[in-house]
Amino acid sequence: MISNQDSIIQVSAPGKIILFGEHAVVLEKTAIASALSLRTTVTFTPNTNNTLLLDFPDLPGFGIREWSLDEFKKLDHFPNDVDLLKPIECNELFQKELNKIIDIKGIHTFLFLFCALTKCNKAYNIKITSDLPIGAGLGSSASFCVSICAGLLKAFDTYICGGCKQCVDNGIVIDQQKQQQQFCDEQLNLINLWSLQGEKIMHGTPSGIDNAVATFGKALTFTRKNGYKILDKGIPPLRILITNTKVSRSTKTLVEGVIQRSKLFPTLIDPVSNLIDTISTQCIESFNQYHTDKDNDKLQQTMDLMFDMNQHLLSGCYGVGHSSIDTIVSITKSLGFHTKLTGAGGGGCVITLLKQDTTLDQLSSLKSTLSSNGFESWEATIGDPGVLINIFPIQK
Numbered sequence: 001m002i003s004n005q006d007s008i009i010q011v012s013a014p015g016k017i018i019l020f021g022e023h024a025v026v027l028e029k030t031a032i033a034s035a036l037s038l039r040t041t042v043t044f045t046p047n048t049n050n051t052l053l054l055d056f057p058d059l060p061g062f063g064i065r066e067w068s069l070d071e072f073k074k075l076d077h078f079p080n081d082v083d084l085l086k087p088i089e090c091n092e093l094f095q096k097e098l099n100k101i102i103d104i105k106g107i108h109t110f111l112f113l114f115c116a117l118t119k120c121n122k123a124y125n126i127k128i129t130s131d132l133p134i135g136a137g138l139g140s141s142a143s144f145c146v147s148i149c150a151g152l153l154k155a156f157d158t159y160i161c162g163g164c165k166q167c168v169d170n171g172i173v174i175d176q177q178k179q180q181q182q183f184c185d186e187q188l189n190l191i192n193l194w195s196l197q198g199e200k201i202m203h204g205t206p207s208g209i210d211n212a213v214a215t216f217g218k219a220l221t222f223t224r225k226n227g228y229k230i231l232d233k234g235i236p237p238l239r240i241l242i243t244n245t246k247v248s249r250s251t252k253t254l255v256e257g258v259i260q261r262s263k264l265f266p267t268l269i270d271p272v273s274n275l276i277d278t279i280s281t282q283c284i285e286s287f288n289q290y291h292t293d294k295d296n297d298k299l300q301q302t303m304d305l306m307f308d309m310n311q312h313l314l315s316g317c318y319g320v321g322h323s324s325i326d327t328i329v330s331i332t333k334s335l336g337f338h339t340k341l342t343g344a345g346g347g348g349c350v351i352t353l354l355k356q357d358t359t360l361d362q363l364s365s366l367k368s369t370l371s372s373n374g375f376e377s378w379e380a381t382i383g384d385p386g387v388l389i390n391i392f393p394i395q396k
Ligand SMILES: Nc1ncnc2c1ncn2[C@@H]1O[C@H](COP(=O)(O)OP(=O)(O)O)[C@@H](O)[C@H]1O
Pocket: 040, 056, 057, 058, 059, 105, 106, 107, 128, 129, 130, 133, 134, 135, 136, 137, 138, 139, 140, 141, 142, 144, 202, 249, 250, 251, 252, 343, 344
């Protein structure tokens, strides 16, 4: 059998949209998210130079960089004694040491996961590409962390299930043509927990919803207390248009701002968070109702109202709106559609609820109005699978 250490490993994980509950989910409330068909792909190719070569074309100004593995191993706080089956946070002192090597949070995240999971015992060229816009609310950071963790655990044959048939052998083939495989649930849980440690370096206080949806895929509800729950019957056939404001923002700063506001003004912010929680739970109820009565009009009416309410609470009460988002809300409203931000807000992407019977002409008129205002939009495909893996033998 060819060892994984002598193979090319390719892993992909999806981005996501949050339908309801972003930010409130950090404050312990319920949120609902669905995986997107847009994915981040990581390719691990062994090298014989004792180096780590990173090729990150989507990270502005990064390009390709290479370090000797010894450069990391010699650091005083190198995570030597980590148990791979028990994910832990990055030691602050190690992060400070990484910061002296390179001052980019996303790269600290990568380097922490790489050092903790491989102990720098294997040299790799690693390429990461994404279909997702980076830093725009569609969960690129989580799909980045999930793909890295899944690939590195596989590279070292680290399985919390002990190496079940699904994880070690042929697995469940999701896509015959691409021969992509899925891990077992136990291994997915391990990947999810390691990815959360990565997200913590990027964001400080991630709720965990983004890495859960990038790991498990489909559509799920999430609370920090109870974790994720896959919506067994899926999401009703909603049509969603994603529009990118192209305004860049920092998830970390926005999340910190909302936490700060809720600490300073608990009597004002708690009821807002509770109302968002009610919107999320009402959404689940409406989905269940739809699965019974298939009443599209009723679902559309409720969802339209909840899109408006959630948007205004995020913008007016949590303070994570942006004038570009307001512009899209008003353009879409003038054409009869309801829009909310998705992810951290402050710019990034927004989602508009189309109707089941929105015609191609109506859609293209909506898209061209948005485009003439400088915004790019596309209809989303949601409910996609979570993290998937391919192994290729190296061609000699
Ligand atoms: N394909 C990628 N290549 C390199 N870094 C990435 C990639 N995707 C995500 N990242 C990291 O994630 C960060 C963006 O995460 P974040 O601000 O949470 O936005 P979002 O998750 O909404 O896209 C980037 O600044 C970068 O550090």
